[in-house]
Amino acid sequence: MATPAVKGLAAVQEAMAENAAVKALAGLATDAKFDRKELTITVAKENIVAACQAVQAAGYNFFEDVTAVDWYPQEPRFQLSYHIVSHSLKERVRLVVQLNSSDLALDSITQVWPSANFYEREVFDLFGVTFQGHPRLTRIMMPEDWQGHPLRKDYPVEGYR
Amino acid sequence: MAPIAAPDLITPGVEDVIADAKRHAGTGASEHSMVLNMGPQHPSTHGVLRVVLEIDGEAIVALAPDIGYLHTGIEKTCEAKFYQQVVPLTDRIDYLCPMTNNLAYCLAVEKLLELEIPERAQVLRVLLNELTRIQSHLVWLGTHAMDIGALTMFLYCWREREQLLRIFESVSGQRMMTSYFRVGGIAMEPPLEFAKWVQTFLDSFPSKIDEYEGLLTANPIWLGRVKGVGTLSKEEAIALGVTGPPARASGVDWDLRRDMPYCGYEKFKFDVPVMTEGDVWARYTVRMLEMRESVKICQQALDMLAGMKGPLVADAPKVVLPNREQMKTQMESLIHHFKIVTEGFAVPAGEVYQAVESPRGEMGYYVVSDGTAKPYRVHMRNPSFATLQALETMCKGRLLADVVAVIGSIDIVLGEIDR
Numbered sequence: 001m002a003t004p005a006v007k008g009l010a011a012v013q014e015a016m017a018e019n020a021a022v023k024a025l026a027g028l029a030t031d032a033k034f035d036r037k038e039l040t041i042t043v044a045k046e047n048i049v050a051a052c053q054a055v056q057a058a059g060y061n062f063f064e065d066v067t068a069v070d071w072y073p074q075e076p077r078f079q080l081s082y083h084i085v086s087h088s089l090k091e092r093v094r095l096v097v098q099l100n101s102s103d104l105a106l107d108s109i110t111q112v113w114p115s116a117n118f119y120e121r122e123v124f125d126l127f128g129v130t131f132q133g134h135p136r137l138t139r140i141m142m143p144e145d146w147q148g149h150p151l152r153k154d155y156p157v158e159g160y161r
Numbered sequence: 162m163a164p165i166a167a168p169d170l171i172t173p174g175v176e177d178v179i180a181d182a183k184r185h186a187g188t189g190a191s192e193h194s195m196v197l198n199m200g201p202q203h204p205s206t207h208g209v210l211r212v213v214l215e216i217d218g219e220a221i222v223a224l225a226p227d228i229g230y231l232h233t234g235i236e237k238t239c240e241a242k243f244y245q246q247v248v249p250l251t252d253r254i255d256y257l258c259p260m261t262n263n264l265a266y267c268l269a270v271e272k273l274l275e276l277e278i279p280e281r282a283q284v285l286r287v288l289l290n291e292l293t294r295i296q297s298h299l300v301w302l303g304t305h306a307m308d309i310g311a312l313t314m315f316l317y318c319w320r321e322r323e324q325l326l327r328i329f330e331s332v333s334g335q336r337m338m339t340s341y342f343r344v345g346g347i348a349m350e351p352p353l354e355f356a357k358w359v360q361t362f363l364d365s366f367p368s369k370i371d372e373y374e375g376l377l378t379a380n381p382i383w384l385g386r387v388k389g390v391g392t393l394s395k396e397e398a399i400a401l402g403v404t405g406p407p408a409r410a411s412g413v414d415w416d417l418r419r420d421m422p423y424c425g426y427e428k429f430k431f432d433v434p435v436m437t438e439g440d441v442w443a444r445y446t447v448r449m450l451e452m453r454e455s456v457k458i459c460q461q462a463l464d465m466l467a468g469m470k471g472p473l474v475a476d477a478p479k480v481v482l483p484n485r486e487q488m489k490t491q492m493e494s495l496i497h498h499f500k501i502v503t504e505g506f507a508v509p510a511g512e513v514y515q516a517v518e519s520p521r522g523e524m525g526y527y528v529v530s531d532g533t534a535k536p537y538r539v540h541m542r543n544p545s546f547a548t549l550q551a552l553e554t555m556c557k558g559r560l561l562a563d564v565v566a567v568i569g570s571i572d573i574v575l576g577e578i579d580r
Contacts, residue, residue, distance in 0.1 A: 005511075035511055035512075036272055036273065036275065036511060036513055038512075038513060038514065040512070061399060062399055062402075062415075063402060064402070064516070064523065064525060064542055065514070065525055065527065065540070065542035067527060067538075067540040067542075069512075069529050069537070069538045070538075081512070081514075081527065083514050083525065083527070083542070085421075085516075087413070087414075087415050087420075090420050090421055092421075092514070092516075094512075094514065113400065113402070114400050114401055114550070115400060115401050115402025115403075115547055115550060116402075117550060118546060118547065118549070118550050119546075119547075126236075139229075140228065140229060141228070141229040141232040141579060141580075142229065142232065143229075150234060150237055151236060151237055155237075157237055157238065157240070157241045
């Protein structure tokens with residue numbers, strides 16, 4: 001029933017050598033895992049646009065979602081998860097970028113997929129991660145004059161008192 | 162007490178419009194355009210959507226949606242709840258398809274737990290999901306037609322919707338916020354008469370769709386308002402993240418039920434309607450056809466259920482609550498009940514993304530577990546949120562009155578946009 005997870009870049013590249021995303025990201029991936037039938041590939045933050053272009057060229061044509069996970073107080077603190085699906089291959093890949101709390105900025109992927117616009121604004125609003133090159137990076141959920149980023153783990157559930 | 166400072170930006174959405182330097186491109190607009198505010202309390206914005214429009218006469222030059230009025234921090238709340246306590250929160254995201262939300266979340270957690278649920282529960286989930294889809298499409302059709310001026314449709318659609326809400330009430334005790342699915346299965350057995358009620362509905366509904374089509378499909382006033390309005394090409398739909406009926410109306414042949422089956426959808430036979438026009442008319446047609454397909458799926462599911470016996474929950478005593486009788490007669494069940502209610506159940510560490518086809522498009526739940534009884538992070542990828550990005554593309558250069566038709570045709574639910 002349960003399929004064992006494949007962890008580590010070398011193990012994934014060996015087990016899934018024919019996978020389009022694994023092949024496309026051969027030069028950019030820093031880590032990978034295949035867990036619960038989901039492929040996750042980690043790339044360095046400066047390579048995210050290149051990685052998106054590479055998977056797009058490999059047939060992963062539809063950007064679904066980007067969100068963040070706050071691993072406070074661990075470092076690297078933020079994990080950004082991009083979900084991209086291929087309509088022709090009927091497969092999904094998750095690209096992951098790790099961010100240290102000292103430098104919460106990375107390149108926007110809106111030039112690759114314009115649909116990332118609102119999602120990146122949401123991550124900026126709720127986590128405080130900055131996307132360089134975004135057409136209009138402003139708060140989207142919270143009021144314009146809001147202080148803090150509510151989905152961070154050091155932000156209490158009931159707000160500051 | 163310090164004096165309260167006035168906010169710097171009184172009308173944030175207006176800057177959104179003005180900041181778009183390309184807003185005049187291709188519209189032929191000149192310097193005498195004006196900015197118009199629509200919403201957040203406008204009756205045809207389907208909730209609290211605010212749209213800031215720049216218009217030149219009656220033509221739309223630029224448009225910016227301003228959202229967040231319904232933001233309640235559901236994603237943050239989820240992190241403070243046990244896994245099983247999140248289910249009622251998911252109903253409140255997209256309040257027109259609560260069962261679809263329940264399903265997406267439960268499937269995600271079941272994937273984390275690597276839990277198989279019995280086939281009978283899967284078929285019942287599919288049946289209720291398709292009924293939810295019909296119910297949601299009825300709300301869309303009623304309000305969309307009402308926005309355009311066909312007031313009768315609203316009453317007709319609500320009449321059939323009422324039948325469905327009664328069925329939901331009979332299984333879950335609630336008309337709208339059903340919370341009927343559980344991690345590991347389904348909360349309780351449906352009532353004895355359930356199959357009969359569903360069958361009555363399925364028998365009568367196709368003729369009701371004919372009735373709606375008789376009112377709208379060949380109606381010249383309706384056609385005048387929807388044909389060629391709000392066009393979106395296939396490339397634009399993919400670039401802007403549009404999913405579900407609006408994408409299929411633009412020629413994107415993609416339906417998660419068929420292409421990435423979940424919950425046993427591969428066992429059902431149905432067609433996926435696809436159109437290429439990409440206008441309001443195509444979105445209307447796709448949804449009308451989808452309702453007919455949903456009836457087919459419901460009938461197959463109901464027939465399957467008739468021959469099925471067995472439990473509606475997985476055999477996982479540490480995850481699924483025992484039934485009342487066991488709990489009151491068996492020591493072990495009592496312990497499990499106590500542990501699940503007071504401490505929840507631990508979920509192995511990991512991350513999953515589970516997408517389902519909601520009435521509005523791709524609804525994905527991204528759940529991250531750190532091995533404890535509370536989710537570390539729950540994120541919802543909601544179809545309306547992405548589809549709203551395409552609003553400007555659809556409306557630009559069209560008339561002001563078309564904005565209402567287009568907003569109705571993309572069938573947004575503000576609850577899932579703002580969460």
